[in-house]
Amino acid sequence: MDNIVIRANNISKQYRLGVLDFTSFKEEWKMWWAKKTSSRNHQANADFSNERDASEKWLWALRNVSFDVKQGEVLGIIGKNGAGKSTLLKIISRISLPTTGTVKGKGRVASLLEVGTGFHDELTGRENIFLNGQILGMKKKEVAEKFDEIVNFSGIEKFLDTPIKRYSSGMYVRLAFAVAAHLDPEILIVDEVLAVGDAEFQRKCMGKMKDSAANDGKTILFVSHNMQAVRNLCHRAIFLEAGKIVDEGNPENVIANYLNKETRQLLTREFDRLSTAPGNEYITIKKVMLTPQYPTGIDIVDIRTPLLVNFEFWYNGEHDINLMCGVHLFTVAGECIFDVSSQKNDFTNGLIKGECLIPGNFLNDGSYYISIIFVKDSSSVLFYYEECLSFTVEDYREDIAWYGKWIGHVRPKFDVQLHQV
Amino acid sequence: MKSSKEWDWEIKPVQSGWRLGLAEIIHYKDLLLRFAERDLSVRYKQTIIGPFWNFLQPLLTTIVYVVVFGKIAKISTDGAPPVLFFLAGTIIWAFFSDCFHSVQYTFISNAHIFSKVYFPRIVVPLSIILSQSIRFLIQFLLFIVIYLVYLFYFKNVYPSWYILLLPFLLLITAAFALGLGLIVSVFVAKYRDLESLTQILLRLFMFATPVIYPLSIIPEKYKIWFWLNPLTWVLETFRAAFLTHQEISFTNMAVSLVSVTAILMIGIIFFKEKELKVMDTI
Numbered sequence: 001m002d003n004i005v006i007r008a009n010n011i012s013k014q015y016r017l018g019v020l021d022f023t024s025f026k027e028e029w030k031m032w033w034a035k036k037t038s039s040r041n042h043q044a045n046a047d048f049s050n051e052r053d054a055s056e057k058w059l060w061a062l063r064n065v066s067f068d069v070k071q072g073e074v075l076g077i078i079g080k081n082g083a084g085k086s087t088l089l090k091i092i093s094r095i096s097l098p099t100t101g102t103v104k105g106k107g108r109v110a111s112l113l114e115v116g117t118g119f120h121d122e123l124t125g126r127e128n129i130f131l132n133g134q135i136l137g138m139k140k141k142e143v144a145e146k147f148d149e150i151v152n153f154s155g156i157e158k159f160l161d162t163p164i165k166r167y168s169s170g171m172y173v174r175l176a177f178a179v180a181a182h183l184d185p186e187i188l189i190v191d192e193v194l195a196v197g198d199a200e201f202q203r204k205c206m207g208k209m210k211d212s213a214a215n216d217g218k219t220i221l222f223v224s225h226n227m228q229a230v231r232n233l234c235h236r237a238i239f240l241e242a243g244k245i246v247d248e249g250n251p252e253n254v255i256a257n258y259l260n261k262e263t264r265q266l267l268t269r270e271f272d273r274l275s276t277a278p279g280n281e282y283i284t285i286k287k288v289m290l291t292p293q294y295p296t297g298i299d300i301v302d303i304r305t306p307l308l309v310n311f312e313f314w315y316n317g318e319h320d321i322n323l324m325c326g327v328h329l330f331t332v333a334g335e336c337i338f339d340v341s342s343q344k345n346d347f348t349n350g351l352i353k354g355e356c357l358i359p360g361n362f363l364n365d366g367s368y369y370i371s372i373i374f375v376k377d378s379s380s381v382l383f384y385y386e387e388c389l390s391f392t393v394e395d396y397r398e399d400i401a402w403y404g405k406w407i408g409h410v411r412p413k414f415d416v417q418l419h420q421v
Numbered sequence: 422m423k424s425s426k427e428w429d430w431e432i433k434p435v436q437s438g439w440r441l442g443l444a445e446i447i448h449y450k451d452l453l454l455r456f457a458e459r460d461l462s463v464r465y466k467q468t469i470i471g472p473f474w475n476f477l478q479p480l481l482t483t484i485v486y487v488v489v490f491g492k493i494a495k496i497s498t499d500g501a502p503p504v505l506f507f508l509a510g511t512i513i514w515a516f517f518s519d520c521f522h523s524v525q526y527t528f529i530s531n532a533h534i535f536s537k538v539y540f541p542r543i544v545v546p547l548s549i550i551l552s553q554s555i556r557f558l559i560q561f562l563l564f565i566v567i568y569l570v571y572l573f574y575f576k577n578v579y580p581s582w583y584i585l586l587l588p589f590l591l592l593i594t595a596a597f598a599l600g601l602g603l604i605v606s607v608f609v610a611k612y613r614d615l616e617s618l619t620q621i622l623l624r625l626f627m628f629a630t631p632v633i634y635p636l637s638i639i640p641e642k643y644k645i646w647f648w649l650n651p652l653t654w655v656l657e658t659f660r661a662a663f664l665t666h667q668e669i670s671f672t673n674m675a676v677s678l679v680s681v682t683a684i685l686m687i688g689i690i691f692f693k694e695k696e697l698k699v700m701d702t703i
Contacts, residue, residue, distance in 0.1 A: 007428075020611060020702060094539040097434055097697045104428040109539070117537040120459060122466040131455055135538055140451040163466075 004106075005187060005219050006069040006092065011101030013062040013087050013243075061087040063243040064101070072217040074209075076224065076234030076251055078258050084243040085223045089113060089191050092221065107186030107219075110137050114191070116176030121165035125156060125175055128164055132179045146182045153204070154178035181208050187219045188212075209233060227255050228395050256300035259394055266390045267291070279313070282321075283374050283383040286312040286351065290370070290389045295360065302396040303411055306360040309389070311372060312353050320348050323382075324375045327356045332367040332390075337409050344378060361413035364406055365395035438694035442541055449544050456548035461555060475559045479515060483508045490633050499635040501664035502571055505578065508564055509659055510632040516557040516591075517598050517652060518623055523549045524602025525619060528610035532703045542696040543689070546603060550595050557591070568663060583662035583669060590655045593677055596685045597651050603688035610699040631656050651677035 018024070062084045069075050077085050090096045092103055093111035118135040119128050129150055133143035143150075151157055154175045156167075164172060181204070190209070210233060212218040224230050230237060230251055237254040239247040247257045270287045271277035278285045292299070293306040301307070309327060326341040342354060369390040374382040395406065446453075465471045486507040490496045498506040524546045528535065531545055571578045609615045630652045631639075639647060647653045654670075654677040661667040 015701060025612065090536075091432065094430075094432055094697065095536060096700050097436065098432065100434055102434075103432040104430070105432075106427070106429045109430075111538060113537045118534045120463060122463045123459065127459075127462075131459060134452040134455050135534060135540070137538075137540065140455070 003071040004068045005071045006103065006105045006221075008065060008067050008088075008092070008103045009101055011062055011065050011088075011091060011098040011103060012060060013084075013091060013096070014099040015059050015061050017057050017059055060243050062091070062098070065240075065243070065245055066101075067238060067245065067248065069219055069221065071219055072213065073236060074213045074220040074222060074234045076222050076230040076237040076254075077240060078224070078227070078230060078237055078255065079240035080262065083240040085240055086113070086191055087243075088240070089189050089221065089223055093189050105187065108137070109187045109189065110183045110185035111189040112136070112180050112183070112191065113189070115173060115180055119164060119172070119176065122163055124163055125160045125167070128175065129179055132176065133182075136180065136183055137185065138183065142184070150178045150182050153181060177205060181205055185218075187221070189221045191223045192225065206233065227259065228397055231255060259300050259392075269388060278385060278388075279316075280383055282315065282317050282376075284314045284316060285385060285388075286314060288312075288370075288372065288385070288388045290391055293360075300394055301391060302394040303363060303365055304360045304396055305393070307358040307391070309356045309358065309370060310354070312351060313374075314351055315347055315349055317349060320346055322377050323347050323352075324378060325354050326373040326375065328371045328373060329358070330369050330371065330387075331409060332369065335409065337363070337368070341375075362410060363393050364408050364411040365393050366409075367392045436694055436697055438690035438692070441689065441693065445541050446544065446547070449540050452540060453544045453548045453551065456545060457552040457555070460548065460552040472559070475556055476563045479508060479511045479560050479563065482511045482515075486511065486633055496634045497638055499637055499660070499665050499667070501660060502575065502577060505564070505568060505571060505664055506635075506660065507633065508567065509663065510656060512557060512560040512564060513590075513594065513652075513656055513659060514627060514630070514632045515560070516553060517594050518627070519556070520550055520553045520595060520598035521602045521605075521623065523553065524599055525605045525609055525616075527602075527606045528699055528703055532700075535700055535703075543603075543692060546599060546606070546692075550599055554591065554595060578664050579666055581662055581666075583658055586658060586662060590659055593651055593681050594655050597681045600681065600684035600686075600688035603692040604684075607691060607695045607699055611702045635660070648673045648676060649680070651681045653677075 016024070065084075065088060067075075077088065079085050087096070089111065090113070091098050092105075093109065093113065095111070095113075116132060118132055120131060123131065129147065130140065130143050133146075133150075134140065138146075151160065154171075154177070156171050156175055159167065159171065164175070167175070188209075206229065209220060209222075213220050213233075220233075222230070222233060234251045236249065237251040238245055239254050239258045241261075247254045268287075268289045269285075270289075271285060274284060288311045289309070291308045291310065292301045293308060294300075295304060295306075311325075315321060315323070322344055323346075324342055324344045326339055328339050329337045331337060340356060367390065369387045371387055372385045374384070376382050397406075465474055468474065470477070483504060487503045491498070491503040491507065527542070527545050527549075535542065568578065572580070605615060605619055609619075627633075629647075630650055631647065636644065636647060636653060636657055648670075654673045657667070658669045658674075661669050
């Protein structure tokens, strides 16, 4: 059943940068005048838009974006900050107009670009439920019908008749969420609202979104930086970069593609010439390399992925040496997670290889870097190759409706047993 | 199930101002009422005398006008009791200027909502007109109370059938303020210069309108200019209806009606055309 409910056709959005003042007014006036006097002259208009393209004062936030959304589909939109995600949602929500292109759609749209839109500090919780609900497009009757449910969901019964300026920020968010969660449109547009609110509440809201897509055939457009949430909720994903769609399709693949582009991975370092290779009179590095052993067929490093560290170096000393190497792993914040060492062994002048396997299901998600230390006779440091590799481990969870940050530096997989006594 | 060819809505780079979208406004009527209610209830929150400010404001203004313009400057009131004369001028002018002033800030004061949620933006100015109308009616009640004292005790005021025109007077005033406010709101959203300018112009406009003086003191040859101002007709008719024996001019009524309708239409079309576009510049 290919029932398309949103069709975005070639939408672009251009913003003007800089301040609005006398100069900008003068420019606009000139432009307006030029348009007026040459409305029949297409060449002049074309010149004009070229001029705008070239000018640094104009920025294309979106460029020729087209896509369809089917009924009941949950579409995830991912990308860096400034990639145009929010602009896209604003255009589909009819908050801002596209510069070119059209969006056509079927059914009632509600946008949730923020929680608590229109909340008024002086009004009570009760009054704000109605105000906010109606701003989001509910009718008075609908809010009244769902009122008890909303109050229950929010858990702020006691404070219903207190002005919300006296609320704690937690209560404020809960109330706002409660109203939003009871919206009942055919198409729901959600922008990163999960970033606020506590874990318990996030779980509740995500559950509700998942339900309404699965059971009520709701169409949802969803922007998030939380890949775990996108992976779990969405049927399809769009990856935006600099205002353009660069990838589209199965969330798993699109996310992998995005993360690979996004994260600053330094997985290989190889040196051809001795003169530029790091090292000193004893040790010269030839190559360090980190090879993820992808188990899933998708090339993305997540918490399950074992990582193989390979390194090759020359020992330049004339005498034989008793050598030991250590691999140090640090978090991006500089805390050492582990320090593992090789056996002590005797080597002669020449090329030496080392390898170390960091198992899967060991590191938590986050960014890490590796340093390698070279020690002689277990006592004197010959060379310390600092921050030679860096990589990022992505999160992965199965069947867990909680998307907050998993704490801890490591995330080993061993059982915790529970028994009824 | 509908076929893929039929769309409920379409977003295009340019929005036409000629489609008012009345059905959509009706769909959002609850929100309109809610906004009006919010404006009324928030206005005097955390004050001691609360809504009584609605009476106190025009009353204090009237006392000042009676003293300054009546007693000191000795401006004629066409034989009407000065208190009623100035009170009438004050509440009608306040209705006009408050409507205009609030509508002008439609985009600026609601930018936080407009940048997050869609609804027909005109709901906001309409709700402003509604809440200001209610305020006016409350103040009008004050006028009626004082008026009745003069009518039955001093017996120096003369009601006429023109009183029946009152709703129409209100409508003209509101439409005029709305039309002007809508036009200005779009400009103010982009260039704030107009904000300062309209403040001054509004004050000057009050002196160019027979608020604190009757039209009769204006030399005959200048009167034509005054009649071009729809508010002149509103104020003169209001006073003729409640206070004096004067006749009103139906020609001037037609002029006011036509000019106000034109301004309102231009305002609405312009506003509809720009309501989303200005959000990029606010």
